[in-house]
Amino acid sequence: MLSGRMTEDLKRKTSWLDRVSSRVGAATGLSGSPEMLRTATRAYMPLGKQIVILGGELVGLELAEFLTERGRQVTVIDDEPMLGAGLTVVRRMRIVAELREHGVALFPGASQIQIESDGVLFVDADGRRQRFAADQVIVAKGTHEDRTLAEALRAAGFAVVEAGDGLEVKYIEGAIRGAWDAVEAVETGR
Numbered sequence: 001m002l003s004g005r006m007t008e009d010l011k012r013k014t015s016w017l018d019r020v021s022s023r024v025g026a027a028t029g030l031s032g033s034p035e036m037l038r039t040a041t042r043a044y045m046p047l048g049k050q051i052v053i054l055g056g057e058l059v060g061l062e063l064a065e066f067l068t069e070r071g072r073q074v075t076v077i078d079d080e081p082m083l084g085a086g087l088t089v090v091r092r093m094r095i096v097a098e099l100r101e102h103g104v105a106l107f108p109g110a111s112q113i114q115i116e117s118d119g120v121l122f123v124d125a126d127g128r129r130q131r132f133a134a135d136q137v138i139v140a141k142g143t144h145e146d147r148t149l150a151e152a153l154r155a156a157g158f159a160v161v162e163a164g165d166g167l168e169v170k171y172i173e174g175a176i177r178g179a180w181d182a183v184e185a186v187e188t189g190r
């Protein structure tokens with residue numbers, strides 16, 4: 001949407017006005033500016049009031065923070081027993097406490113999660129059946145490596161050096177380190 005490209009899925013999920021504004025944003029370069037987007041999303045986003053996020057790792061929790069700041073009523077559901085398990089202890093404790101303070105409903109350890117047309121059904125960690133209404137359900141379930149493209153290129157005879165989360169999820173520092181190692185590998189021919 002931000003780049004102004006439109007797929008059939010996006011057409012189905014967005015209004016005519018959303019599509020025109022995203023095209024104007026892309027054509028004028030406005031949607032390429034993070035500062036501008038940050039400000040604009042406080043006034044408008046193509047999302048309803050009630051949002052359920054499936055996934056309580058870094059991305060799901062930061063998204064919950066972002067949406068709550070923009071007046072959305074957010075619920076985070078994950079089948080993992082601990083939210084933000086991959087975060088450093090201090091960051092995890094802060095974000096979880098702050099989300100609770102701001103009224104975000106957090107459900108780690110959920111099971112039997114079912115997305116319906118207007119909400120999400122699940123069994124919470126205490127075995128109770130829960131249902132949360134949702135205008136949108138956002139799946140933000142973690143990241144994993146994917147080497148299929150690198151392997152296909154290698155099989156086609158290209159010399160490929162991999163770096164970043166595609167090779168192994170190690171976040172920003174890992175990606176920077178991986179890029180450094182990749183350049184070194186190319187320069188030294190290793």
Ligand SMILES: Cc1cc2nc3c(=O)[nH]c(=O)nc-3n(C[C@H](O)[C@H](O)[C@H](O)COP(=O)(O)OP(=O)(O)OC[C@H]3O[C@@H](n4cnc5c(N)ncnc54)[C@H](O)[C@@H]3O)c2cc1C
Pocket residue numbers: 058059062063163164165166170171172173175
């Ligand atoms: C919401 C969110 C918050 C995060 N917060 C943090 C944080 O606080 N700290 C932290 O360390 N990490 C954080 N991360 C994770 C971090 O962004 C990634 O680990 C890091 O960006 C991985 O770097 P990368 O170079 O491997 O991949 P990316 O940064 O994802 O770069 C891959 C690039 O390849 C492009 N691309 C993909 N497919 C193609 C294709 N076929 N052709 C051409 N280009 C293509 C993509 O558009 C993208 O620009 C966060 C991630 C998200 C989504």
